[in-house]
Amino acid sequence: MTTKRLFLVDAMAIAFRSYYAFGMGRPLTTSSGQPVAAVFGTAMFMHKLLTEQRPDYLVIARDVRQPTFRHQMYPQYKANRSAMPEDLVAQLPLLERLFKAFGCPLLSIPGFEADDLIGSMARQWGTPDLQVYIVSGDKDFMQLVNDHTFLYQPKKGEDAAIIDRGGVAAKFGCTPEQVIDCLALIGDSSDNVPGVPGIGEKGAGKLIAEYGSLERILENIPLINNKKMREALLNGRDLGLLSRQLVTIRTDIELPVTL
Template sequence: MADKLYLIDGMALTYRSYYALSKANLVNSKGFPTGAIYGFFKSLLKIIEKDKPKYVGVAWDGPGKTIRHEQYEAYKAHRPEMPEDLKCQLDYIQKGVEALEIPFLVFPGYEADDILATFAQKGAQEGLEVRIVSGDKDLMQLVSPKIHIISFDRKGEVLEYGPKEVEEKFGVKPCQIRDYLALVGDTSDNVPGVPGIGAKRARKLLQEWGSVENILKNLDHLGSPRLIQAIQDNLDQLSLSLELV
């Protein structure tokens, strides 16, 4: 059996832990909030103890603006400021990760997604079984027999997505996720997509034509004048969405 590499989306797990335990109002004896800290390490240790991976890394967004911000000023611009009672816990989470001797994967100008993708693909090429712990839909495009995505449901139960599970959830193959999200948009990252194309229509288009590239080559065969017009009116937006996802 191949060795396992676990890659953790640090900020995604931090946010998830914060909101999952927000009602518990966990604080220490001095009144300092600890919910995100507790939830982060509970989830991290649960995964490590269950699968005992040989390698583990935690990826964080690098400082400064990324290439995506340069391409599209509104990228993630709608996201609210981090709550103060979460912000003050970040340093302790990072120190805790360091105490566990787990490497931080941080590079200026790069998002955690990009870092996770790079290390995941490199790990798979080296013959490792790679597991990415994240709830980010964008990363589903990486899924393969060697790379799986791990996330949590609302009850905190672990969910694992291989190629079969991705297709069951989205109705398209992992290699089509990028095109799927470019068509429907992604509100979590402020990716625009094509107005009027929802999940059902995007699935149908990709099941029939395979990719956005083939859809554009066969516009005259799509049948619906309204659909054709929507795509033609938003070609630049569609191209931008493909780059952002």
């Protein structure tokens, strides 16, 4: 049986990337003054993706602009982000029309992020006979990588990077299954996820390598020789557990479409 390929596109990740690639410097507008940098860049990216990769299936997931379950869990979630630029807000209706023009499902579910929709599709649909490619630059998706799920990361001025298990190990020094615990320790400044204050990437990598999981790390705090690291974990235990919940991509959402 021929292996088929499903591409899951993180809509706003691509739109933001296109906005900053084409909208900086002299703004790109129509003759009437309508900003179109994000629309133009997204259209170019999608055309390149479809003509070069020729996916068997394509689904686009987008965020809702309302709070999600993560905001209910931690009101400061993403609170450090600036408001969306007005000229990008003005392009959202055009971007929606563009994505719909590709004739594939365009999904959003109130209360969830696009990440959770993509995670659920990847886990529920991916099989050895159906490879899944997650189209996004977001490193959080590395937690979903397995033998038939890959991260397709766009790169400026070069071909996209295909991240497999080896790519995850190169980035985090751990397996995809351990990425959640690594992120729980490090935190994520872009999403205002606190992590464990005082634990950086290097320290998190060492802890995961030695103990295997956040749970085992917390169980063995008294045995950790490094005093600063031990104190950081004692003081930041609850933040680490909260951060683990925040960085975990949901994979169990009931999906409104099937392949």
